[in-house]
Amino acid sequence: MEPHRVVAIEVSAPGRRNDPHPAALQLGDGRQVSAMRAIMDIRYGVASYVVVDGDRTISVRVVGPCPHCGLEYLRADDDATTSDRLMRLPASPFAGRSLVPPG
Numbered sequence: 534m535e536p537h538r539v540v541a542i543e544v545s546a547p548g549r550r551n552d553p554h555p556a557a558l559q560l561g562d563g564r565q566v567s568a569m570r571a572i573m574d575i576r577y578g579v580a581s582y583v584v585v586d587g588d589r590t591i592s593v594r595v596v597g598p599c600p601h602c603g604l605e606y607l608r609a610d611d612d613a614t615t616s617d618r619l620m621r622l623p624a625s626p627f628a629g630r631s632l633v634p635p636g
């Protein structure tokens with residue numbers, strides 16, 4: 534299964550300004566998927582997502598629940614000590630539009 538490359542994200546912080554999480558992922562092919570959809574894809578093995586950083590390919594994982602908001606969220610790092618590469622991607626220029634419908 535070829536992983537989807539994430540090139541940008543839409544960030545939201547429901548209820549907490551200091552607790553941002555990815556809300557949507559923009560893919561290299563121009564499509565955008567909601568974080569909720571991506572979490573379901575990863576959990577059920579339907580699709581996988583990666584961040585490419587130079588010569589490294591980092592898998593997007595489902596982690597949580599977050600100690601601040603209690604929700605599961607997406608992040609991309611090699612282990613718990615490295616920074617989250619997903620949140621360092623540029624903000625999606627298509628934020629809030631053209632979400633890929635389920636199915």
Ligand SMILES: [Zn+2]
Binds near residue numbers: 552600601603604
């Ligand atoms: Zn949170």
